[in-house]
Amino acid sequence: MARTGRPKAELLLSDEEREQLLRWTRHRKSSQALAQRSRIVLECADGGSNTVVADRLGVTRHTVGKWRARFLEHRLDGLADEDRPGRPATVTAGQVEDVVVATLESTPEYATHWSRSKMAEKSGLSASTIGRIWKAFGLKPHLEDGFKLSNDPFFVDKVYDIIGLYLNPPESAVVLSVDEKSQVQALSRSQPAFPMMPGMPEKRTHDYFRHGTTSLFAAMNVADGTVIASTHRRHRATEFRKFLTKIDREVPEDLDVHVVCDNYGTHKHPTVKTWLANHPRFHMHFTPTYSSWINQVERLFAEVTRDLLQRSDHRSVQALEKDLRDWVKAWNENPKPFIWTKTADQILESLGRLLNRINGAGH
Template sequence: MTIGEREQLGRWARRRKSSQALALRSRIVLECADGHTNKVVAARLGISQPTVGKWRSRFVEHRLDGLVDEPRPGRPATITPEQVEDVLVATLESTPEHATHWSRTKMAEKSGLSPSTIGRIWKAFGLQPHRADGFKLSNDPLFVEKVYDIVGLYLDPPESAVVLSVDEKSQVQALARSQPAFPMMPGMPERRTHDYVRHGTTTLFAAMNVADGTLISATHRRHRATEFKKFLATIDQNVPAGLDVHVICDNYGTHKHPTIKKWLTAHPRFQMHFTPTYSSWINQVERLFAEVTRDLLQRSDHRSVQALEKDLREWAKAWNKNPKPFIWTKTAEEILASLGRFLQRIKDGGH
């Protein structure tokens, strides 16, 4: 490898955001040039050995040109690779003036290409500037320990015990649409008004048995420590006396209130397991809340809180007639490895 080739590969590998495929290929070749075997390079970069072998061979045969995707048969391209790279770099490493993200029209004006060409380039590289996903990383110092604890309860529950995924769905609104809905007809979906009248709120308390999917539920107008204690008492009444109770819940203040701690001291068969901060995804009852939202609440039309609570109780009864447990499959090691790869992508994208 010449000095010039190494310098060019280094520039490609260090590119902040754009052309990550080319950056990865450059890192493969640089690792190989340092004398590492395909197996070692694959392990270091988290890829397969055939991938390492492919790009090592391509570089040996075609040098730097071998790392660029091969041309495909058909009409010769009218857009040069340099133009494509300029579009990618501008899309990923800059923003238009007086705007937060690029549109096809704005990028077309900047690059001199047509909006349709910009759209094809973005599609080919999986870029969608108009979209933005959200995320929140846990800052819990005991994150790893809590993941192992809760996933262990899912995959290997203790004997003579029941594991319950517990949470509250607060601020469930009794909404009355301002006009009756137009029913669904062939070729036309159901139509509902966008405006409504609020008739109050309630809170759905739920404890889902992770083994069989059965549900213990209650509704309360508020969700203070007092109501949570009442719900724990409801759980205590519904779980056979000979079983320990492992409760998985989040870090909401009412779950750790002195009133709750005192109640737990008087009921030693209860053991609390708190999820890491900002990690509601690990609590299976959230999946159940998605079900009740889709089935009942999304298109609800309730003229009173009492009517809403009645429907919630009826939904829970119907659920328990044919409960569906959510099967947890990922181990703690797989979850932590996945988060590690996500953090690495964030790190690579910011440097």
């Protein structure tokens, strides 16, 4: 006779418990852990065995058994995270949910976001408790991040095109991520810096003198991380054409050149189009509008900003340009390619989730 395992205690739900569990699973901004536990209990209450429920929800049998037992012992309160040794918890699961939902779906009167003190006043909990709840759920109301969705009608096609170049580059070709870091300023501080000391960071004056600007043109080989670069005082189609000429000189003649760049006007100027027509091995791939994140050379510019420009002290444009050239030379001695891992489908799926969140905001 086949073994059926130890008999499980029957799990029955009251109407109120079932209603609360369903609310936790359907609430768009509930904790995903709490929603998962609620689904486990609902499936078990419908007669599912640990094995069947685990397979259906994509979790382990141990996880199903754990939350089945916790619910049987503590009912709804048992679905909260386990208590730690020490004083018994005085905050219920309902209070935690109220704080999370209020944080995500409302704002205080005459304010744009919640502070710990304002949420403590609203909820009746202490500010430190609010802080612990926010930390547990990864909520940081005081922070914000920026985004800009592309309005390019060919967004999907361009994403597939460029990601295809990154993940499956064509044979007998080089893929270059190209852009210009424009208006790089030669700045000198008004007073000498105080050097770093034990227990004290380096100190610099907030004011400075401007000595002019330059632009760093860069083409990064996405396969090996090497960089072709030049500096120009101006940022026009003429300078971009000169940079393409430099790329043409430095890339072996037997290779096609696929250039990934943005939609800046200088990249599509008649001067540049004429040059491209006379150099058929060059193939331009334009990123979607507002999508500089897809151009890998932006990561290179972040590196040069962090390493060189963030705390630079240059008293002439010539000195700044020399340091930029030296930085690129040092980079090429030990190049570091940025490995692209996400497929176009994964990127589009992530953007789809973002759009769903935006479209559902406030509802």
